[in-house]
Amino acid sequence: MNKEQKSAVIEDLKEKVSQYDNFYLTDASAMTVEDVNKLRRLCFERGVKFEVVKNTLLRKAFDAHGVKYEGLFGILHGETSVMFSESSNEPAKLIKKFRTENQKDKPLLKGAYVGADVFIGDNSLDALINLKSKEELVGEIIGLLQSPAKNVISALLSSEQKLAGIVKTLSEKEDK
Secondary structure (H helix, E strand, C coil), X not given: CCHHHHHHHHHHXXXXXXXXXXXXXXXXXXXXXXXXXXXXXXXXXXXXXEEEECHHHHHHHHHCCHHHHHHHXXXXXXXXXXXXXXXXXXXXXXXXXXXXXXXXXXXXXXXEEECCEEEECHHHHHHHHCCCCHHHHXXXXXXXXXXXXXXXXXXXXXXXXXXXXXXXXXXXHHHC
């Protein structure tokens, strides 16, 4: 790879890193070509971009963003693949699903950058799976805010029916 090609790859990585708030760094080095192709297909189906990168080029792309990604520098060794995603937990779910379906322990999670948090090591996978996306959190908050209003409306409607029933009963008694 010549200098111009390296510069182009670095620029592309810088753009992707700034475009996505969530990306996972994995090690798929012990996987067969067939398994890597299965993983790529699964990533494509789930809207996750999977890319094998050179550590030095990825580090230069990280450096261009200042100290923001400094926590990931220690894991940039060996083979590294990057999974870019709009969702904070989709790559983690994808890795878990791939491992379960293929009875493998690969790809190995080296680390992840989610939102503004850095996760290091494969033992972070379960925590990342349980992260809620921004949309899920907003939905939960809206549901919580709507709940008291629904209870008040329900109570008012319920008491309105009771009141109407009492008035009707009283009017029937007066008629007799």
